[in-house]
Amino acid sequence: MAVSLLLAQSGEFALIIFAMAFEGSLLDKELFQQLLLVVILSMLATPPLASLAYRLAVSSKGRAKEVVDTGDHSSPRELVIIGFGRVGRQVGEILESREVAYVAVDIDAQIVKQERNLGRSVFYGDARRPDVLRSLGVGEAGLVIVTVDDFIAAEQVVSSLSRTFPDLDILARGHNLENCQSLRAQGAGLVVSENIEASIALAQAALMKVQQGDEENEKVIEQFRSDYYAATEAGLHQEVTRL
Secondary structure, eight states: OHHHHHHOSOOHHHHHHHHHHHHTTSSOHHHHHHHHHHHHHHHHTHHHHHHHHHHHHHHHTTOOOOOOOOSOTTSOSOEEEEOOSHHHHHHHHHHHHTTOOOEEEESOHHHHHHHHHTTOOEEEOOTTSHHHHHHTTGGGOSEEEEOOSSHHHHHHHHHHHHHHOTTOEEEEEESSHHHHHHHHHHTOSEEEEHHHHHHHHHHHHHHHHHOOOHHHHHHHHHHHHHHHHHHHHHHHHHHHHHO
């Protein structure tokens, strides 16, 4: 049923076919106009149909989630992970250990199939598209974590999220300083640099082995981390000023 709803609408290609048929005198004007109206209306109906399809898919697996209103509207109703490769899966496993419910999306069909077979709520889709974001329930979410490995795609995802849902809290995975600055400029509220955190962990382990004074080591590490992410914020302010 969910797949049928997603396939129900016509698309732009239908407009081209009907236009060619009309120009070739295969359709009269009245029928051509009626067909155009049907195509356009079906395309307009795509977002609500996609949302319904998502709810059907979740409920069919017995994983529909009920939201209890406790009066505290500061907590997210849903947490969404975009990108369920190595990093996204690890984030999901940590959330599962604390019984935090989430929905994930990935553009790799093999990953989606593998994770769904394990019982996880992972769906196939291109998160750069607003209609896919809406079908995932991002509009109802309080928090989205972007762990996409491809930086250009991650930037496009963050940009689409911030434009479509301006009040959304976005956490993103970056690689280096330049990547982190760009993701912050696109609208991510917090960016964690994969490279710098790995470097810090290695340096911290090395200092523990070769240098006495754990407290001083911690100060050096925290100062380095603080300076790095301060540079990320500085890059964001420079970008805003330039614009």
